[in-house]
Amino acid sequence: MRTPYPILLTSTFFNNRSVLVVGGGQVAERRIKSLLDSGASIQLIAPEITKDLEQLVNRSSLKWHKQSWQSGTLHKYPDALVVLAATNRTDVNREIAQEAKAAGRLVNLADDPAGSDFILPAVLHSGEITITISTFSESATPVLSAHLREKLAQIIGPEYGRLSALLKELRPYVKATVEPTLRPLLWRQMVGSSALDLLKENKEAEARSLLEAIFLEFTGRTSNGA
Known part of the structure; x- marks a missing residue:
């Protein structure tokens, strides 16, 4: 069996x-909320939508076209490279998929992962850290993926996101002063330090000081040829 190729779309992808x-039901609502968090501009086609979606239409980059899907509609949206078919009718979703694939668009069918160009995994966010989980099967995929996400959430708490933010602050200094071949060693020392334990105790200032001390010690040692 060939495995799917994992990929995360950055906010830059959605710029143009x-x-x-x-579709305007609960499934579409969940997908739209996630897309909006990623900075996507969304065109929504549905005769009716949920109350939550109605509120989002009024205050976000979500444009609602109050109509049912009609064959040939896709050409009206030339900049929509990604298409999500999330209606409550399998035949309509398949028609959308056929039209999208014929036009060279990437399509996801809410009721048919195997017939989709891409799948939407369960997601765990911790600050700037994003972890995705998918079993890529047609059995109990959503339930099992959600279960795995809950398990990971017990292990990877918010302190990991805060550690990522602190390392991001130090990144420009590391790039400016440490040789590329030595950077992985420094990052491993920082990640493996007790900074994470300090962050678990909400001691962010102490964690920052520790990482800075590791950085200074490392750069001092390497600049002296040690």
Whole structure:
């Protein structure tokens, strides 16, 4: 069995593109909320939508076209490279998928992962850290993926996100002063330090001081040829 190729789309991807979502129910709502968090501009086609989506239409980059899907509609959205078919009708979702694939768009069918160009995994966010989980099967995929996400959330707490933010602050200094071949060693020392334990205790100032001390010691030692 060939495994899917994992990929995360950055907010830059959405700068000059929109996402087309067809369907206005709970499934579409969940997908749209996640897309909005990623900075996507969304075109929504549905005759009716949930109350939460109605509120999002009024205050976000979500444009609602109050109509049912009609064959040939896709050409009206030339900048929609990504298409999500999330109606409650399998035949309509398949028609959307056929039209999208014929036009060279990437399509996801809410009721048919195997027939999709890409799948939407369970996601765990911790600050700037994003972890995705997918079993890529048609059995109990959503339930099992959600279970794994809950298990990981017990291990990877918010302190990891805060550690990522602190390392991001130090990154420019590391790039400016440490040889590329030595940087992995420094990052491993920082990640393996007790900074994470300090962050678990909400001692962010102490954690920052510790990371800075490791950085200074490392750069001093390497600059002296040690």
